[in-house]
Amino acid sequence: MGGFVTLEGVKKRYRMGEVEIMAADGIDFQIQKGEFAVVVGPSGAGKTTVLNILGGMDTASEGTVMVDGQDITGYSQKRLTAYRRDDIGFVFQFYNLIPNLTALENVELALQICKNPMDAQEVLEEVGLGQRLDNFPAQLSGGEQQRVSIARALAKNPKILLCDEPTGALDYNTGKAILKLLQDTCRIKGMTVILITHNSAIAPMADRVIKIKNGRVADIRRNPRPVPVETIEW
Amino acid sequence: MKKKAARKDFYMEIRKSPGRFLSILFIVALGVAFFSGIRASEPDMRLSGDSYFDGAELMDIKALCTYGITEADIRTIEQEDGVAYAEGAYSADFLYNTSDEQQVLHVMSLQEKMNRVTVSEGRLPESSGECMADDSSGFQIGDEIKLESGTDDEITDTLKTDTLKVVGLGNSPCYLSYGRGSTTVGDGSISAFLVVPEETFDMEVYTEVYLQVEGAKELLAFTDVYDEQIDSVMERMEDLAGERAVVRRNELRDEANEKLDEARDELEEGRVTAAKELADAAKEIADAEVQIADARLQIADGRVKIIDAKKTLSSKQKELDTAKAEYQSGLAQLMEGKRAYEQGYQQYETARAEAEAQFAEGRQQLEGLKAQIEEDKQSYQTVLEQIGVLKGKIKELEVQAGASGGSDASGGNSAVGGSSSTGGNEGNAESGPVYPDAGQGGGTDNEEIPQPDPGQPGVDIEQMLVQLRQQLAELDQTSQLLLMKIEGQEQAYEAGIAELNAGQKQLEDSKARLDASKQQLDSAEAEIASAPAQLASGQSQINQGWNELKEQETKLDEGEAEIASNESKIADAKKEYEEGKLEAEAEIADGEREIAEAEAEIADIELPKWYVYDRSTLIEYSGFGENAERLGAIGRVFPVLFFLVAALISLTSMTRMVEEQRTSIGTMKALGYGKGAIASKYIGYALLATAGGSILGVLIGEKILPYIIVYAYGILYQHLPQILVPYDWGYAAMASGAAVFCTIFATVMACYKELDAQPAVLMRPPTPKNGRRVLLERVGFIWRHLNFTWKSTIRNLMRYKKRFFMTIFGIGGCMALMLVGFGLKDSCYEIAELQFAEIQFYDGSVYLEEDITEEQQKNLMESLGGEEQITGYMEADMQNITLVNGKKERAAYECVFEDVESIPEFVDFHDRKSKEKYELSDDGVIISEKTAKLLEIKEGDTIEIKDEENGNKKVKVSQICENYMGHYIYFTPGCYEEAYGEKPEYNSILFKVEDSCTNTQMEKLGRNILKQDGALSVSYTHDIEKQLDDMLRSLNLVIIVLIISAGMLAFVVLYNLNTVNIAERKRELATLKVLGFYNMEVAEYVYRENILLTFLGAVVGVVLGKFLHLFIIETVEVDSAMFGRNINLPSFIYSLVLTVIFSLMINGVMYFKLKKIDMVESLKSIE
Secondary structure: OOOOEEEEEEEEEEEEOOEEEEEEEEEEEEEOOOOEEEEEOOOOOOHHHHHHHHOOOOOOOEEEEEEOOEEOOOOOHHHHHHHHHHHEEEEOOOOOOOOOOOHHHHHHHHHOOOOOOOOHHHHHHHOOOOOOOOOOHHHOOHHHHHHHHHHHHHHOOOOEEEEEOOOOOOOHHHHHHHHHHHHHHHHHHOOEEEEEEOOHHHHHHOOEEEEEEOOEEEEEEEOOOOOOHHHOOO | OHHHHHHHHHHHHHHHOHHHHHHHHHHHHHHHHHHHHHHHHHHHHHHHHHHHHHHOOOOOEEEEEEEEEOHHHHHHHHHOOOEEEEEEEOEEEEEEEOOOOEEEEEEEEOOOOOOOOEEEEEOOOOOOOEEEEEOOOOOOOOOEEEOEOOOOOOHHHOEOOOEEEEEEEEEOOOEOOOOOOEOOOOOOEEEEEEEEOHHHEOOOOEEEEEEEEOOOOOOOOOOHHHHHHHHHHHHHHHHHHHHHHHHHHHHHHHHHHHHHHHHHHHHHHHHHHHHHHHHHHHHHHHHHHHHHHHHHHHHHHHHHHHHHHHHHHHHHHHHHHHHHHHHHHHHHHHHHHHHHHHHHHHHHHHHHHHHHHHHHHHHHHHHHHHHHHHHHHHHHHHHHHHHHHHHHHHHHHHHHOOOOOOOOHHHHHHHHHHHHOOEOOOOHHHHHHHHHHHHHHHHHHHHHOOOOOOOOOOOOHHHHHHHHHHHHHHHHHHHHHHHHHHHHHHHHHHHHHHHHHHHHHHHHHHHHHHHHHHHHHHHHHHHHHHHHHHHHHHHHHHHHHHHHHHHHHHHHHHHHHHHHHHHHHHHHHHHHHHHHHHHHHHHHHHHHHHHHHHHHHHHHOOOOOEEEEEHHHOEOHHHHHHHHHHHHHHHHHHHHHHHHHHHHHHHHHHHHHHHHOHHHHHHHHHHOOOHHHHHHHHHHHHHHHHHHHHHHHHHHHHHHHHHHHHHHHHOOOOOOOOOOOOOOHHHHHHHHHHHHHHHHHHHHHHHHHHHHOOHHHHHOOOOOOOOOOOHHHHOHHHHHHOOHHHHHHHHHHHHOHHHHHHHHHHHHHHHHHHHHHHHHHHHHHHHHHHHHHHHEOOOEEEEEOOOOOHHHHHHHHHHHHHOOOEEEEEEEEEEEEEEEEOOEEEEEEEEEEOOOOOHHHHEOOEOOOOOOEOOOEOOEEEEEHHHHHHHOOOOOOEEEEOOOOOOOEEEEEEEEEOOOEOOEEEEOHHHHHHHHOOOOOOOEEEEEEOOOOOHHHHHHHHHHHHHOOOEEEEEEHHHHHHHHHHHHHHHHHHHHHHHHHHHHHHHHHHHHHHHHHHHHOHHHHHHHHHOOOOHHHHHHHHHHHHHHHHHHHHHHHHHHHHHHHHHHHHHHOOOOEOOOOOOOHHHHHHHHHHHHHHHHHHHHHHHHHHHOOOHHHHHOOOO
16 A cells, blocks of 8 residues: 555544434544645534544544554554654644743644754744744734644654644635645645645545545545646635 | 633643643642641631530539529529529549558549530449549549548548449549649649549539539530630629528528527536536535535544443343353252252152052052952852852752752862952952963863763662752852852952052052152143243343444444445545536637627628639640640641742643743634633633632641541540531632632733734744853853853753742742651740759659658658769759739749759759850749740849739749740749748758669659658659650650651652742753753753752751741640750751752652653654
8 A cells, every 4th residue: 555644544523412423333444654735525524523633632443544654543542642642733724822931832832742843943943934933822823823733743853744724714825825834844844744624625635535414535646746836826 | 612722622621631730729728738737727626626515514514612502593593694504513632552652642523514424334333432543643443542531530430432343434524624723732733533423422512513504505615705605604603602602601591590699598408407416416425525514423422322232232141141150059959959859759660660569469469469369259150150050950950850060160169269369459450361371270170061961861760869959059159158258358359458458549649749759840840941041042132232232332423434435435435526517618608709709700701702613723724725726827828838839830831831832822812712712721721620629628638637637635535535627618718719819810910911912923932041050150150160060950941030930939848848847846845855854853842741850850851862873962942833914824844953053963054055054043933934934034133933812922033944835933942031030941852873874773763762751752753754755755756747748848848849940841851851861861850950949949948947947836835844945957868858858759750751752752843
């Protein structure tokens, strides 16, 4: 199979009272290392389940999830935590910065638990926040906060950068800037970026587009020539 | 529908957040329980006490009178308004000596109506000689208690018997606790009481009267209402006492006057009798003298008579002597006469014998003659007869032819006749007997005759007649011859007889002559024979006379001796009389003086003094009230703090809840719900939680807390039969109301704020709180060295200021409460340690007997010096006195140390705070700190020592020293002398022992000391320590209650705050989790804040606790002791550790809460 990230027959069932909800009903896909993948689908299709499972926040009820050759499916909570801290960089829709830590400190927060972190300041400079290191999240704009969030994820030197609707809470331009940052990161650093969004307009910028519908993969499309972010409109 | 939905939402809200609901409920419950519970403890304690007092019919007022109380007094008192009952009673204090100590026992009479004792074992005493003993006294049923009087009066003046047998053990409401009060006998402190039947007392008047005030029973003791009721009656009693005092004095005077009159009469009587007796005595003496004089005369007389008698006797003797001589000569003559007579008689006898013989011969001759005669006569007769017969025969023969006669008989006759003629002188009377002799002769003849007769039957009658006529004729011849012989013989006989008779006559004449001289002699002899008897009787008479005389003389001598003794007796009697006279005079003088004295005394009979007391005179009664008050003091401070914390927590919880639900509020508002409807949910929620908590709190708190606390005091007041803990609705309402008000108000305010905003605003997430730099960041030095997580923590703390302060206040409060709890224990427990390790170093004191001689005291001191283990000793004067400053009075112990130099060995005077050492000097006294504080005395002030008789003594206070137990005023002998104007009398010896000396050794030492003369009792410091420990143990439970409550509060506070904290920061924590923080790391992130807050809170708690402790100690403190103001390090550590433990426990619980946080939360949008 050889995928950097491989999902095979991943199913996720939730019990809601008496009813069993099938959030993921056999999802299979592969993402290669260094790819910029976009998981796209409407609300309730199972994107978040995929994200949760990939991000080690949840475990699959069935199937296998291989990341960099490791099967994380059977991981214990503890190993999952380790997986999250070492292998995953998470970018939240609402940035989820610690409000009373400065931008720099927010990055450092992630770094202190990480095996081979990058320099927080450098990373922040890389994401273009060199001037705002000592600002508190509340003093930053949404985009800036998201940059901090990305810097925080990147600084950990993760295997995968998982982004959950990173532009969801941002305005169009800022959103684009963030996407650009993510794409650049992928391209420059060779980081595997998985971006989860309901906005299919973003798809063209991805190396791989995975469409999910009703808990299944509807379509996996390899995009041989991703377009730059700037050209995308929505 | 609308309503239903709202209601459902409301219930759902509770179901959804049971933790919050319950936490509010519980914290309110805790707060309310603590507040109302501790507050209710005060009235509950009073109530428990009151119910005991009422049940035991405890008196309300006690009155004493210096002259005792009469039945009349009691009747009058009972009629007074407001007095329900009055009952007289007896009581007295006696000494009881055990082998090693002397105890003072308070003996009181068993009362019918009031002050009922409770028997815990055995039975009530029923007769004189039985008693019920104090059950904490150590007496056992069956013990015999031999009481001794502690005063000069005999014990039997008061009691009928001095030995009481314990028949029961029990307690009296008059003695609530261990204290038994003080007395004036023995060592001054009563160690136990005994209850005896009233008749055991042998007194005319009651020693005290107990009163019950109308309506007082219904009132709660220790309350103002009760006090007022009692005071009003007491005032009346005081007035009444004044009246009764006058009555009593008059009575006493009358009585005394009566007695005095009696005494006077007696004296008068005595005087008269004495005079009479004296006069009698004098007369007797005179009589005796007269008698003696008479006796003397008689004796003299007697002597004279004796002399006369002696003379007479002497002459008589002489006479007698002559008579004797005469008698002798007479006797000699008589002898001679007798001899002559004898001679004559002999002559006569011989003559007579001759004559007799002649006579006999003559008579014999005569007899013979006579017999011859007779014989002849007979023969004559026979012849006659033979003649006759012959004649007859002749005739017959003649007739017949013959005649016969006999001739044989004539021969026999003639032989006999011959012999009889020789003794012919004999009388005719003798002829009879002589006849047979003659007859014999004749007889023989006669027998020969008849024989021839028969032999002649055939003779021829004529021959025979011829022979017979021849024979007749022969016979006639013979008969003639015989007749002639007889006649001659008769003539001779007659002459012999005449001759014999003349000789006879001659003999008879000489005999008559002899007889006459014999008669003469006999009469002379008889005469002489009577003479010796006469002489003897004369002599014996004389002798008798002498004897008598001697007797008389001895009698006289005796009489003289008697007279002499009588004289000396009289002399004695005279002396006696003189003495008696003097004595009688002296006695009369005495009597007169006594009467005079008695008169003076009567004049001096003062108004008896009445003392009217309320129940505070009972030992520990006030203490009980004070303890209740103290509880109240704790109740006013402690639970308020507690309540405040609880209220703040519930308040924040509700505010927080409203804030959390802003979106929901906005939605509701957007949906068109009215403000009221929306707010009602929260208000309802708050109300339900708070009201529920309040009810729970009241129900549990008001039962459990007061019970525990009163129970704890029960250790002190062990006889409280039951603990009453009714619900105190006042406090319940106060606590509940405050809790509900606080929470509702907070909720309303929060709702109001939210509801005021537009729905749109509410729907949007609230602008997040800005992260802010904290002050600490300016201190780059520290900040830079901080781990950024710490930085985050610190910033977080600062960010949520409300939470920060709430937590600090909450933890601080708990810490403070615990610290106060532990500190109270320290302060109370420390005092013994401080008092006896840092202030009073002596290990015991020997109390001396009051009448100890100097020598005994010296010996005692020497023996103390001789004990190896005793390292030091000093004489001291210890007295209970009353200190006065203005209107304030305080009982204190006055100590005068004999040896000023060595005081530091026994007592260390220093200031509590500065530890500056003081020295006792003659300049002034040192008084103990608490005493000074209570009396409001400062160094340099002058204090007065109460002396009602001679006026108060004034002394200058030079220093105030640290002291915890008791009130002391220390003097040097010099200072004492200056104040009192006399030298102190040392009544005790303080001593110190080696450190290694154990209690047992020390007690042994004490017993040795007590064996010495003059040592009354020994008290040991360790006893006091133990006693104190016992007393303070009751505080333990209260302290534990405080600590547990504080811990619970800490728990709830921390839990609540943490829950809020976590809830607030769920997203943040979820993010951390997503970022790959291990659970532990996430927890640490939160814990770090908690720990920091805990420590900050603890610091605040220390400060707060210290102040609170000081405040509470000052309110809780008993007057007799000063509690330590210190809290020991261990207490800080315990409190801190406990706080940390609570904190950790909360953190432990939080860990699971944190673990449960779903990472998905992080993906959600901000609400």
